[in-house]
Amino acid sequence: xxxxxxxxxxxxxxxxxxxxxxxxxxxxxxxxxxxxxxxxxxxxxxxxxxxxxxxxxxxxxxxxxxxxxxxxxxxxxxxxxxxxxxxxxxxxxxxxxxxxxxxxxxxxxxxxxxxxxxxxxxxxxxxxxxxxxxxxxxxxxxxxxxxxxxxxx
Amino acid sequence: xxxxxxxxxxxxxxxxxxxxxxxxxxxxxxxxxxxxxxxxxxxxxxxxxxxxxxxxxxxxxxxxxxxxxxxxxxxxxxxxxxxxxxxxxxxxxxxxxxxxxxxxxxxxxxxxxxxxxxxxxxxxxxxxxxxxxxxxxxxxxxxxxxxxxxxxxxxxxxxxxxxxxxxxxxxxxxxxxxxxxxxxxxxxxxxxxxxxxxxxxxxxxxxxxxxxxxxxxxxxxxxxxxxxxxxxxxxxxxxxxxxxxxxxxxxxxxxxxxxxxxxxxxxxxxxxxxxxxxxxxxxxxxxxxxxxxxxxxxxxxxxxxxxxxxxxxxxxxxxxxxxxxxxxxxxxxxxxxxxxxxxxxxxxxxxxxxxxxxxxxxxxxxxxxxxxxxxxxxxxxxxxxxxxxxxxx
Numbered sequence: 001x002x003x004x005x006x007x008x009x010x011x012x013x014x015x016x017x018x019x020x021x022x023x024x025x026x027x028x029x030x031x032x033x034x035x036x037x038x039x040x041x042x043x044x045x046x047x048x049x050x051x052x053x054x055x056x057x058x059x060x061x062x063x064x065x066x067x068x069x070x071x072x073x074x075x076x077x078x079x080x081x082x083x084x085x086x087x088x089x090x091x092x093x094x095x096x097x098x099x100x101x102x103x104x105x106x107x108x109x110x111x112x113x114x115x116x117x118x119x120x121x122x123x124x125x126x127x128x129x130x131x132x133x134x135x136x137x138x139x140x141x142x143x144x145x146x147x148x149x150x151x152x153x
Numbered sequence: 154x155x156x157x158x159x160x161x162x163x164x165x166x167x168x169x170x171x172x173x174x175x176x177x178x179x180x181x182x183x184x185x186x187x188x189x190x191x192x193x194x195x196x197x198x199x200x201x202x203x204x205x206x207x208x209x210x211x212x213x214x215x216x217x218x219x220x221x222x223x224x225x226x227x228x229x230x231x232x233x234x235x236x237x238x239x240x241x242x243x244x245x246x247x248x249x250x251x252x253x254x255x256x257x258x259x260x261x262x263x264x265x266x267x268x269x270x271x272x273x274x275x276x277x278x279x280x281x282x283x284x285x286x287x288x289x290x291x292x293x294x295x296x297x298x299x300x301x302x303x304x305x306x307x308x309x310x311x312x313x314x315x316x317x318x319x320x321x322x323x324x325x326x327x328x329x330x331x332x333x334x335x336x337x338x339x340x341x342x343x344x345x346x347x348x349x350x351x352x353x354x355x356x357x358x359x360x361x362x363x364x365x366x367x368x369x370x371x372x373x374x375x376x377x378x379x380x381x382x383x384x385x386x387x388x389x390x391x392x393x394x395x396x397x398x399x400x401x402x403x404x405x406x407x408x409x410x411x412x413x414x415x416x417x418x419x420x421x422x423x424x425x426x427x428x429x430x431x432x433x434x435x436x437x438x439x440x441x442x443x444x445x446x447x448x449x450x451x452x453x454x455x456x457x458x459x460x461x462x463x464x465x466x467x468x469x470x471x472x473x474x475x476x477x478x479x480x481x482x483x484x485x486x487x488x489x490x491x492x493x494x495x496x497x498x499x500x501x502x503x504x505x506x507x508x509x510x511x512x513x514x515x516x517x518x519x520x521x522x523x524x525x526x527x528x529x530x531x532x533x534x535x536x537x538x539x540x541x542x543x544x545x546x
Contacts, residue, residue, distance in 0.1 A: 004462075004463055015460070016464075016467065021533050036496070036536060039457050039500040040457075041536060042535070061535065062455065062457055062533075062537075064457055065460055067457070068460060
């Protein structure tokens with residue numbers, strides 16, 4: 001099976017021309033999820049204003065085509081939303097917005113949802129507020145430490 | 154589609170000469186060679202000629218060549234066949250951690266049926282250590298199966314030496330030579346090989362035909378039961394066009410082997426030199442010299458292989474990756490893990506396999522594309538971001 005032909009046009013578009021790649025300095029919330037060992041890491045930066053509206057969203061992703069595309073779409077979907085609304089951007093919403101994902105790539109959309117939640121959690125903690133319905137993120141990137149230790153060749 | 158095809162370890166183009174010799178046996182001389190009438194006679198003779206050509210190529214007798222549907226069937230037959238035939242003698246098999254799945258999964262199947270399998274470790278280059286190989290042999294060891302050359306990293310194993318050790322201990326020796334056959338000179342006697350698997354489509358032959366070389370006197374039970382084709386040992390209507398094409402592919406490979414080897418080695422080395430010199434944080438995989446002339450394999454740190462493959466595809470370059478995402482499993486290539494790479498680095502692997510038709514321009518274009526793609530993907534990678542920040546600190 002060819003990976004490229006299995007992806008929808010939208011997935012390929014968001015992979016080839018990802019929206020909102022980058023970092024936000026002093027972001028209101030930053031969340032990193034995934035595991036380098038499994039081949040996917042997403043980091044999401046959110047800029048949230050005093051009205052709890054997501055003004056800007058950026059991401060960086062290490063992963064396959066679907067991981068990049070779901071990150072890109074997730075940032076698009078949370079922009080302009082309130083924190084409560086952003087919480088409702090589920091993996092299903094991300095998948096639907098991308099016209100679907102191959103079955104083996106569904107976990108990428110889950111990771112995108114987790115990245116949003118992790119960034120919102122960071123925002124809530126920094127501002128000492130509670131976002132209703134938000135659970136603490138699963139921190140699972142311990143393997144990255146080993147990654148840095150590999151000597152550079 | 155016009156593309157730069159650098160995935161010749163996956164499959165190769167059928168050579169025009171091969172296609173030409175096959176054609177009559179599909180549309181004119183289509184008779185079943187097992188039939189009695191004269192119409193079948195010519196086909197049967199051509200199949201025998203192909204068998205002779207192929208036998209000569211590896212220093213075997215034509216009665217020791219059995220045609221199969223491909224490499225996977227040959228591997229299955231060799232391993233299950235010997236295991237079954239010698240089960241009264243013992244139930245221990247030795248193989249390696251870097252075999253093709255056709256060997257590994259067959260061994261795993263046998264483990265579920267009362268056999269014990271030792272999977273030998275390899276060194277950082279993917280080489281099997283003959284001393285460790287010998288140490289693994291037990292009184293109940295019946296079979297050892299070590300690939301001739303690895304399909305992912307191209308490392309060529311010390312087959313003659315391993316075969317010699319196996320024979321000193323009365324162990325039957327099989328080699329999966331699918332990647333090496335037609336690309337490396339093989340002599341089954343000099344290299345102490347009892348069984349050898351090969352596949353036509355890796356050397357500009359057609360898909361769907363392969364062979365098992367079976368040394369005379371080697372005890373092997375049948376895998377495919379049915380008619381009396383292949384001297385009663387492998388049933389199924391003779392794939393006459395495929396076999397005749399295979400014979401031609403071997404004839405061409407035999408004539409061009411040294412020239413192709415020299416040409417591919419030069420281009421391969423150029424690709425390796427440019428990539429490792431011009432792209433930072435690259436790990437080159439496999440042995441620098443003991444490797445197939447057409448194989449290169451790299452890990453680009455901080456990025457993931459499938460992303461790289463898609464971007465290469467968008468640049469009309471065909472390659473392959475050992476990342477988990479391309480295998481449909483969570484783990485990256487078992488070969489890259491076996492040579493000691495951490496998961497996160499193995500995920501960023503790319504294999505480029507050349508052919509005698511690959512040009513220097515294509516290599517240069519690939520390197521230039523690769524440089525841009527790697528830079529772009531790294532600019533998107535949180536791992537690279539962290540790495541850069543850590544190095545600054």
